[in-house]
Amino acid sequence: QVQLQESGPGLVKPSETLSLTCTVSGDSMSSYYWSWIRQPPGKGLEWIGSIYYSGSTSYNPSLKSRVTISVDTSKNQFSLRLTSVTAADTAMYYCARDSPEPYWGQGTLVTVSS
Amino acid sequence: EIVLTQSPATLSLSPGERATLSCRASQSVSSYLAWFQQKPGQAPRPLLYTTSKRATGIPARFSGSGSGTDFTLTISSLEPEDFAVYYCQQRSNWPWTFGQGTKVEIK
Numbered sequence: 001q002v003q004l005q006e007s008g009p010g011l012v013k014p015s016e017t018l019s020l021t022c023t024v025s026g027d028s029m030s031s032y033y034w035s036w037i038r039q040p041p042g043k044g045l046e047w048i049g050s051i052y053y054s055g056s057t058s059y060n061p062s063l064k065s066r067v068t069i070s071v072d073t074s075k076n077q078f079s080l081r082l083t084s085v086t087a088a089d090t091a092m093y094y095c096a097r098d099s100p101e102p103y104w105g106q107g108t109l110v111t112v113s114s
Numbered sequence: 115e116i117v118l119t120q121s122p123a124t125l126s127l128s129p130g131e132r133a134t135l136s137c138r139a140s141q142s143v144s145s146y147l148a149w150f151q152q153k154p155g156q157a158p159r160p161l162l163y164t165t166s167k168r169a170t171g172i173p174a175r176f177s178g179s180g181s182g183t184d185f186t187l188t189i190s191s192l193e194p195e196d197f198a199v200y201y202c203q204q205r206s207n208w209p210w211t212f213g214q215g216t217k218v219e220i221k
Contacts, residue, residue, distance in 0.1 A: 001170070035210070037212075044201065044212060044213075044214050044215050045150075045158065045201055045203075045212040045215075046212070047203075047209060047210045047211060047212060050210065058208040058209065058210075059209070060209045061115070061209060092157075094157060094158070098205060098210075099205075100163065100164065100167075101160065101163055101167070101169055101170065102148055102150075102160040102163055102169065103160070104157050104158060104159070104160065105157065106157050107157045
């Protein structure tokens, strides 16, 4: 069974860069889309962006200028970088495999605070 | 961007009752609609994908239907563990989007 695990700092200072990694186990990364989703405390889900195993990406237009998603299939990992963070970026961040059947990680809380 | 509108916002039902949740898209998403369940303090759990295919381990009381712009998640007989928030997501057009959620609460 596919398992995904998010990792990265739980606290980021305002204006700095948020960096998270998702490690995939139980399956190859080939032929799938891999995504990042976030959820601010008490709010709904927001799709951040996705990357195909080959490296092509799509991003949420509201975040596009600040987001980069990359993939390293040799390590079975994909990563999220979000620059110039503010308190509004405080959220649970989830990684997921989207196609065909979705699999999600357990999430990691990132707080933006000085 | 495709907007997904879920209704109702809150559904108050008793265990054993049938739950019917709606997700309406602002334009056609074909059959590329998924449903997720989220309980407090937990990650969203995939329930259905491609409208009606149950994810691994999901019981048969969960079913999905629809196509184009109108979709329904049905829970045939609510179990105590089914009281949660449910989200729909479209993966037809970029950017992928989620609905705002429907809370199923105990009446």
